[in-house]
Amino acid sequence: MKIILFLFSLSLAVRAANLLPNGSFEYGADLAWNRMHDLPYLPDKAWKQDDALAFHGKYSLAGEGSATLLIPLEANPRNGCFSIYVQSEAPLEVLAEAFAYTNAKAELQAQTTFQAGPDWRRLVLKVKHANNLRSGNFGPMFIRLTGKGAGVLRFDAAQYEYGQITPYTEWSRPDFPADQVRDGDTTTQNTAELQAAGPATPLPAPVAFTVSSRTDTSLAPVSVVLPFACGAWAGTGSLAVQATDGRAYPAQSSVLATWPRDGSCRALLVHCQVPLAAGQNHFTAVSASAQQAELLEGVPLLAAGEGGMVSHLASPALSSLWRNAQVVVKDITDQVYRARLGQATDCQVVENGPLYAVLRLRDVLVSDSGEKVGFYVARLFFHRDRPGFRLELSFTNPQAGSILVLKTAKVLLGKGAGQVSASCFKGKNPSDKFPLPLERFAQIGSGKVRLLTTQPAERHPTCLEEFADGSVSGCLWPEPCRPLILTPGQTILREFTVLEDDAALAAFTAAPVALASPAQLAATGFLTIPFGVLDESKYPYITARLKPSPDDRYGREKTLSSDLLGMFNYGDVRGDGGWGNLESFLDFSSILRALVFNDLEALEFAFDRAVHYRDVDTIEGRNHYHFPNHNGGSVDTSHAWPQGYILHFLLTGSPRSGEVVRQTMERALEIPLTEKSIDGARSLSRYLLLLVDLYGALGDARLRDRFYAQVKYATAQNLGGERHDDTLFPWGDRLDPYQVWYGACAFMQMYNLTGDEICLQEFRREMDASLNRQFFFLDLRETWPNRDPEELWPIQLGFHSRHRGALIYPLLVFRSQVENNDQWLELARKTCYADYHSGSHRIDPMDIMRAAIMLEQCPPEDDLRQEAANLVLSGAAPALLNGDFSLDAEWFRHWHLPASRQMGFDEAIKEWPLTGSGDVKAISAPREKLSYKVSPWRYYSRLFGYLDREEFHLAPPSLRVWVTSQWALGRGTWVESAKVRLEPGQWLVRGAYKLDGNTADYCFGRLHFFHPGEDAMWLSFKLKDKAGEGTLRDEGLKRSTLLAPSVSIAEAGKPGWREFTLRFENRQTGIATLRMYLYLQPDKQDALIHLDDFTLERLP
Structure with missing residues (x-):
């Protein structure tokens, strides 16, 4: 077998540190050199494999001495070393540079020069990053090697590693799960007809749905999923679809999912053919009358099994086409593997009826010499009276613990003398779809067959091709690109449409999107x-914050405007596209947002997004670093969010999504009960949430049983005995509420599915633990000091409800419903509006969870806004507090560092009487001590800040801030004052500071200012500006005031100290806070900054 497999059999003791696959260039010149979003994907012609001279193995990489070699890689922003062996025919200089994408642009991280000669010598480039914490702003790295001379230049044994340089080692990935191959070489051939339905019962009530179409069409196939409440209907009985003009059309239906509580229908998949006009079309599903039911009686099923072979599908020409079509795969050694669709060993009719049928073909690809590679799955979708068929083709690497390298994968459709035309898709949004973004066709037999591709990830001319002999193919992976690297279990999937003639092409339209009423x-x-x-008319304020703007209906994420679903970059923009979803359920929230606003265009994009993550970033329910974009990290459940593609299955009935959901179930059930990767706070809560979502979709009792078994095991580990934890989900040295809320969500959903009171008890315990207001006390007392902390609780709860924390809103609403206690719903509404009025909120797609507060009867929005404004204004201090840091002898009251915003429990805090859990004002009983390690709020303050009585401005003490590379959050930090209430008028801010030589030039101060309910404004100035008039950046204030803001910098009387004076005008009552942003120089390890004598005063 010639296919190249990188085996993961190395033990931990000999695990290689090299992050560069194929560092010795043994498997192709550009095999491992990833072509990311901003780099070309075509092969680099300047460099070739060379077997004349090599340092390691058989080959080196050779090119002209003046050529540039780019080596992209994915690595966390930890300090590391790049090394490569260099040889040249004549002495010449090589410039080595390391770049990394930070804040959406490539920035130079390190560089060095190297003298190459006739002997192999090792070039070493030490790479230090400005930030040691992996973040969404840090994207892919790449190394650029540039020769400065003539003659042949050779490279070999390339390595990138964290820490210090070590001897060259081959790359390996032993941290992937070594699953056994699940699919045998052959499977039994079978066909399946519709299962016998139970007794027919009428639909309990008509169900409305909407269909969005881009064009007018006389009869279009439509598929829609209709929802039903638990116990409402069994899902049997004939249906019809009624248009607004009263005309009825026959429908084909089947139960997609049931309610585990009683087996009643939860989701009904309905297929019909109806006329559509461009825009939105409204229909109603109703029980079919006897006359309407007769319309389909006697109509033959689309598919039938005859002697083990499927027949009655498509016209004779198209039927011959798909039967003779071949799936062709070529590996990196040019070995070719084939399989013919019509000879598939696994042939199933997975759905059948008079209007719609799905055929699933599956087989292993085999070379002429009998060697086997991965397997393909082809799904063919047929609609009655619909020209042609849709082909969904996927290829999967089934190897256990080995990656698979392919040059190309395609479906070969036939031969004939034909014409080829192609156009590359161009559009504003990656999800914009046109009926014919690409077209290629060829003469096959006696007629023309058109092959189309319309998916957003496939709009590139190389996706469809015609060869010299007239063969036409649709490419899963086109050969002009860099080779495709598939990790264990990874699948690549493409969709094509096959049409028969020009008439069919003229009648073809893009598939419409259908959705049941969100209500x-x-x-x-x-x-x-x-x-x-x-209701946008009643709640315009919250609508404006939850609904994307008209020119960006998918939200404000930069990734969505940058080819999110690109074919060649696998959707990774700046190297972080997958993590953005895996960390935070972006595809799930995108679907939910489309439902909240009944936006079918947004829903179409959300579905594309869910499909992308389904096939790229998650494999069997776990996060997945796919090649060649990711080389680091691990596999776990804490960073995987499969709920998006589970919901895609429930809302579309997609057979592929259903298949992946079932694979996810099997993998989840195989994880041992005692597995370490699911015993952490987020890992455990996300695993329980995965089990319950799978149970709701599939109804498999094994999922329910495993859910309860996992809870029982976690209870024994985390609760009772000598432990006093009141949550199953403690997290290291702190409690992060959103991680507990994941678990609470799992208990909530399991209760909704089963009605089990035990789940309700568990839910209450987790909610009580996460809402224990002792954790919120210090933040509120120190940063909102003008009212008692318990009165300002919604402000701090709102702070934790952002991003992933938005889950708190449906959780509070559910608790209000199940306990018949409106206080929880009132708390959710107060929290939402207080957060929007507290000045620091950023809009995020996950915020759509806030729409849950609109359930039940909601007060007028003006009342909610006024209440929130009063709350935040009354909580701010009347003056800037403790500006000289003399208020407390031990620590800096009313100032904080960002690391100190971790939720902390201080044992000395006993001010709040917390008893019982039935009242929103008294949630959790006090404890002598919480046994999980929740760091005190002051701990981080004392770690990074210190009251210095030896170095000060006018009088001791000053606040000394430590900025260090030794702490993950330490290279950049800020110090922030408590919130201050400002009345209209002209104001002046003063302060003194001393920066040592290790601070970066871009340290700055900022007055952060807002009027409750409006977007925040600020004035920023650089701390290292020359003395005199400073440089002021104005974000918002200048537009609304008569006095132009200004800043001046002056040298103070003491050596090294400087003073700033900031003048501005405030037009209405608002709130301000002062922040000092402090950073290390990239090449420094530590810095000390002193702050002192801050004042805020109103000018006469």
Whole structure:
């Protein structure tokens, strides 16, 4: 077998540190050199494999001495070393540079020069990053090697590693799970007909749905999922679809999912053919009358099994086409593997009826010499009266613990003398779809067959091709690109449409998007998580913050405007596209946002996004670093969020999504009960959430049993005995509420599915633990000091409800419903509006969870806004407090560092009487001590800040701040004052500071200012500006005031100290806070900054 497999059999003791695959260039010149978003994907012609001279192995990489070699890699922003052996025919200089994408642009991280000669010598480039913490702003790195001379230049044994340089080692990935190959070489051939339905019962009530179409069409196939509440209907009985003009059309239906509580229908998949006009079309599913039911009687099924072979599908020409089509794969050694669709050993009719049928073909690809590679799965979708068929083709690497390298993978459709035309897709949004973004066709037999591709990830001319002999193919992976590297279990999938002639092409339209009424989805509890449908006329303020702007209907994430679903970069923009979803359920929230606003265009994009993550970033329910974009990290459940593609299955009935959901179930059930990777706070809560979502979709009792078994095991580990934890989900040295809320969400959903009171008890315990207000006390007392902390609780709860924490809103709404206690719903509404009025909120797609507060009768929005404004204004201090840091002898009251915002429990805090859990004002009983390690709020303050009585401005003490590379959050930090209430008028801010020589030039101060309910404004100035008039950056204030803001910098009387004076005008009552942003120089390890004598005064 010639296919190249990188085996993961190395033990931990000999695990290689090299992050560069194929560092010795044994498997192709550009095999491992990833072509990311901003780099070309075509082969680099300047460099070739060379077997004349090599330092390691058989080959080196050779090119002209003046050529440039780019070596992209994915690495966390930890300090590391790049090394490579260099040889040249004549002495010449080589410039080595390391770049990294930070804040969406490539920035130079390190560089060195190297003298190459006739002997192999090792070039070493030490790379130090400005930030040691992996973040969404840090993207892919690349190394650029540039020769400065003539003659042949050779490279070999390339290595990138964290820490110090070590001897060259081959790359390996032993941290992937070594799953056994699940699919045998052959499987039994079978066909399946529709299962016998139970007794027919009428639909309990008509169900409305909407279909969005881009064009007018006389009869279009439509598939839609209809939701039903638990116990409402069994899902049997004939249906018809009624248009707004009263005309009825026959429908084909099947139960997609049931409610585990009683086996009633939860999701009904309905297929019909209806006329559509461009835009939105409204229909209603109703029980079919006897006359309507007769319309389909006697109509033959689209598919039938005859002697083990499927027949009655498509016209004779198209039927011959798919039967004779071949799947062709070529590996890196040019070995070719084939399989013919019509000879598949596994042939199933997975759905069948008079209007719609799905055929699934599956087989292993085999070379002429009998060697085997991975398997393909082809799904063919047929609609009655629909020209042609849709082909969904995927190829999977089934190897256990080995990657698979392919040059190309395609489906070969036939031969004939034909014409070829192609156009590259161009569009504003990556999800914009046109009926014919690409077209290629060829003469096959006696007629023309058109092959189309319309998916956003496939809009590139190389996706469809015609060869010299007239063969036409649709490419899963085109050969002009860099080779495709598939990790264990990874699948690549493409969709094509096959049409027969020009008439069929003229009649072809893009598939419409259909959705049941969002109000019906909410009312039936279909999602098992509360969500509301916003009335934009009544609640314009919250609508404006949750709904994307008209020119960006998918939200404000930069990744969405940068080819999120690109074919060649696998969707990774700046190297972090997958993590953005895996950390935070972006595809799930995108679908939910489309439902809340009944936006079918947004839904179409959200579905594309879910499909992308389904096939690229998650494998069997775990996060997945796919090649060649990711080389570091591990596999776990804490960073995987499969709920998006589970919901895609429930809302579309997609067979591929259903298949992946079932694979995810099997993998989840195989994880041992005692597995370490699921015993952490987020890992455990996300694993439980995965089990319950799978249970709701598939109804497999094994999922329910494993859920309870895992809870029982976690209870024994985390609760009872000598431990006093009141949550199953403690996290290291702190409690992060959102990680507990994941677990609470799992208990909520399991209760909704089963009605088990035990789940309700567990839910209450987790909510009580995460809402224990002792954790919120110090933040509120120190940063909102003008009112008692318990009165300002919604402000701090709102702070933790951002991003992933938005889950708190449906959780509070559910608790209000199940306990019949409106206080929880009131708390959710107060929290939401207080957060929007507290000045520091950033809009995020996950915020759509806030729409849950619109369930039940909601007060007028003006009242909610006024209440929130009063709350935040009354909580701010009347003056800037403790500006000289003399208020407390031990620590700096009313100032904080960002690391200190971790939720902390201080044993000395006993001010709040917390008893019982039935009242929102008294949630959790006090404890002598919490046994999980929750760091005190002051701990981080004392770690990074210190009251210095030896170095000060006018009088001791000053605040000394330590900025260090030794701490993950330490290379950059800020110091922030408590919130201050400002009345209208002209104001002046003063302060003194001393920076040592290791601080960066871009340290700055900022007055952060907002009027409750409006977007925040600020004035920023650089701390290292020359003395005199400083440089002021104005974000918002200048537009609304008569006095132009200004800043001046002056040298103070003491050596090294400087003073700033900031003048500005405030037009209405608002709130301000002062921040000093402090950073290390990239090449420094530590810095000390002193701050002192801050004042805020109103000018006469």
